[in-house]
Amino acid sequence: MDHKRSIEHFSAAQKVMVGGVNSPVRSFKGVGGSPLVMEYGKGSQLFDVDGNAYTDYCLSWGALILGHSPRNAILAAKKTLERGTSFGVTTRAEIDCAKFIGHAVASIDLIRFVNSGTEATMSAIRLSRGFTKKQMIVKFDGCYHGHSDDLLATAGSGVASLAQSSSAGVPESHLKNTLSLPYNDVEVLIKTIERYANDIACVIIEPVAGNMGVIPARIEFLKTLRDLTKKYNIVLIFDEIMTGFRSNLGCVQSDYGIVPDVTCLGKIIGGGFPIGAYGGRKDIMNCLAPLGGVYQAGTFSGNPVVLRTGLATLKLLNPDFYRVLNDKCETFSQQLNDFFVKNAIAVRISHYKAMMSFRFSDQIVENYADARKAANDEIYRKLFWYLLEKGIYMPPADLEAFFISGAHTKNDLAQLGNALKEFFLK
Numbered sequence: 060m061d062h063k064r065s066i067e068h069f070s071a072a073q074k075v076m077v078g079g080v081n082s083p084v085r086s087f088k089g090v091g092g093s094p095l096v097m098e099y100g101k102g103s104q105l106f107d108v109d110g111n112a113y114t115d116y117c118l119s120w121g122a123l124i125l126g127h128s129p130r131n132a133i134l135a136a137k138k139t140l141e142r143g144t145s146f147g148v149t150t151r152a153e154i155d156c157a158k159f160i161g162h163a164v165a166s167i168d169l170i171r172f173v174n175s176g177t178e179a180t181m182s183a184i185r186l187s188r189g190f191t192k193k194q195m196i197v198k199f200d201g202c203y204h205g206h207s208d209d210l211l212a213t214a215g216s217g218v219a220s221l222a223q224s225s226s227a228g229v230p231e232s233h234l235k236n237t238l239s240l241p242y243n244d245v246e247v248l249i250k251t252i253e254r255y256a257n258d259i260a261c262v263i264i265e266p267v268a269g270n271m272g273v274i275p276a277r278i279e280f281l282k283t284l285r286d287l288t289k290k291y292n293i294v295l296i297f298d299e300i301m302t303g304f305r306s307n308l309g310c311v312q313s314d315y316g317i318v319p320d321v322t323c324l325g326k327i328i329g330g331g332f333p334i335g336a337y338g339g340r341k342d343i344m345n346c347l348a349p350l351g352g353v354y355q356a357g358t359f360s361g362n363p364v365v366l367r368t369g370l371a372t373l374k375l376l377n378p379d380f381y382r383v384l385n386d387k388c389e390t391f392s393q394q395l396n397d398f399f400v401k402n403a404i405a406v407r408i409s410h411y412k413a414m415m416s417f418r419f420s421d422q423i424v425e426n427y428a429d430a431r432k433a434a435n436d437e438i439y440r441k442l443f444w445y446l447l448e449k450g451i452y453m454p455p456a457d458l459e460a461f462f463i464s465g466a467h468t469k470n471d472l473a474q475l476g477n478a479l480k481e482f483f484l485k
Contacts, residue, residue: 060448064108068096089436089456090443100127102466105452113452114471116461121301122326125372126466132330135371139364147358152366159373160328163308166318170338171347172361176300176325177205179335180263182355183321184209187261187294189353190346195255197262199242201271201427204263204298209237242268242426243280249287256291263296266311269460271430272416273409278315285317294343300325300335304373306412307381330368380465388413388463391472395479404483416460434458442482449478
């Protein structure tokens with residue numbers, strides 16, 4: 060494939076944007092080479108400025124559950140745009156979308172829309188501190204909750220050690236109240252919560268992790284977490300920004316039968332536009348201004364174009380849609396894993412419903428340490444470019460999840476499966 064124009068455009072981008080990108084992973088640092096510059100998308104396909112077509116398994120990092128440019132979402136956006144772009148006051152679009160989400164997600168009595176996932180998690184943590192009058196937060200190694208200071212933390216050493224910053228520019232004072240624990244470790248979880256119970260305001264977790272590859276939480280781990288947080292008046296926050304509305308209308312929490320106190324959403328609920336949201340128990344949410352003393356505001360929060368497009372997307376998601384989507388993913392993953400086992404290849408597809416990731420190991424992966432051991436930057440780099448030449452676009456980083464949409468066909472998945480088999484049999 061010829062990428063001449065992408066290279067030229069990216070060279071120009073580097074002169075006017077930091078690193079030529081507006082989010083680091085887009086720089087292709089994880090896979091090498093010059094990043095592609097994209098022109099448009101349609102269905103399961105993405106097209107670059109050189110006219111090359113790719114079957115897209117990144118899908119704007121999971122946001123495009125219907126694929127690119129779905130007709131209903133585009134029509135909703137156009138119709139709303141004709142009436143204006145932003146008003147800075149309440150609109151019916153916000154009310155209608157809030158009603159839909161509140162009806163679908165059991166944990167959400169009241170909701171607040173914001174503009175990104177980072178805003179949602181950051182605000183949910185502030186709300187938790189305001190509600191409990193406590194300061195500490197607990198997160199889990201390998202879970203990504205956006206780039207706010209309190210959450211850019213790596214694990215400390217030993218049980219319940221204070222986390223260290225994973226980014227320059229984050230003062231130690233912002234992390235002195237952050238604990239980062241191993242995912243799926245019940246013993247460490249119990250020791251930590253019981254040790255710091257009087258100081259912990261909230262625990263935030265991805266119930267299915269997607270930023271260290273796909274790792275579902277073990278049910279006993281989440282049940283223990285729910286029991287402990289209830290016992291000690293700690294707010295349990297489920298970060299379902301990636302998983303929300305991906306597996307079913309009730310989100311992952313309905314799969315597990317566990318109701319958190321606060322849920323963070325994003326990606327899919329915006330129909331391809333920037334969005335975030337957090338919602339939960341009425342007594343907690345009522346602590347937000349203008350009713351309570353926890354302040355959070357945003358000029359573009361609840362933007363009518365975004366909310367109408369998001370609602371048009373959500374209305375197309377029903378049990379039949381999810382059954383077909385999840386079955387396609389699970390069948391694909393099982394067939395590939397059977398192939399890897401049959402040919403004694405130490406590779407596996409980790410998956411949860413319509414989320415997948417590569418593991419360059421045949422060992423079970425339950426946490427971030429396991430995920431790092433199962434990663435292989437060199438193999439993934441070669442795989443990424445091999446698939447790209449076959450017209451298949453994957454996320455340009457080893458530990459990221461990849462996705463399928465309602466627009467992906469059996470032929471799309473067959474093409475991907477054949478390409479993977481060819482690559483690993485070389």
